[in-house]
Amino acid sequence: MNLRIKIATGVIALASATLISFLGTWEGTGQNAVYADQLAGGLPTVCMGITRYTSPQPVIIGDYWSAARCAEVEALVVQKAQLQLAECLSNQAIGQNTFDALSSHGHNVGTPNTCASRAVGLINAGRIAEGCKALAWAADGKTPVWAYVTNAQGQKVFVRGLHNRRLAEVELCLK
Template identity: 55%
Template sequence: MASKRTAMVAGGLALASAALMAFLGVWEGEGEYTVYADSLAGGLPTVCKGITPYTSSRPVVVGETWTAAECEAEEQRVVEQTQHALARCIEQPVPQHVFDALTSHAHNLGWPATCGSRAVRLINAGRLDAGCRALAWHPDGRPAWSYAGGRFYQGLHNRRLAEMAMCLGGQ
């Protein structure tokens, strides 16, 4: 079973940790086996825990139904691929909970956005707490990464706050 893999990346970090996969289930949907058009993403076809045509190795067609096993395998593949990309841009050793929080952010926004973020720049500069806080807040106190189509969404900000809390060491 794919979820029981114990793959590791540099520094001994687990890929697709159980804590991360549970977190994604809360924020991306647990048991979302029918492909739907994500309204916050402009109708982007989405299934499982946030799998889209941009990340999937197979077509994602609105209305199609995937099995639990298909979702689990694709989620594992996508998360591990994202984490390998993150491991290349995170230049400082980080604890698992920081890696998992950054992975959630990248899973939602794309690893290029996360790797290019102020949060990762701060973490790479050795400012871990400031980097974690940057997942949810701009320096001027405005919510960060909480907008879609130029509009603020409390649900997105709630996710950013949860990622910040995870990053800072809480679940």
């Protein structure tokens, strides 16, 4: 299903093939058994990053989801998040790749966090390239952002894989 929405004067596809492929790369595919995501503090997760916070259905560790159920719920989750994301974007010049990169970011850190981010603020201000870079870098251009988790001792720990994802989102966003 390829729905389209209008953002300002542009038309953007929901759940584009590019986004679904991108999410598969970073969230994994074939994750049909619900597992405790260690980077998310043991949060029950299934398919391509579906959690109890995003799923309309219960996500219980040990449950098995069929490929069809994953596809159905993933489509609902992605489209709902993208509609929320569209509400916080006001820049008329946003293209599909920028929208997909922001959608991936929101899928990983939560759409409200993405909407409140420096990246979206810059993009809405017409500074798209700077906003794209802000998905991975602080204002100083040297300090990684959105690439940390809090460990059991309450310390923020840098995760290379999360930063690699942020860098890939920047690359997609700038295309």
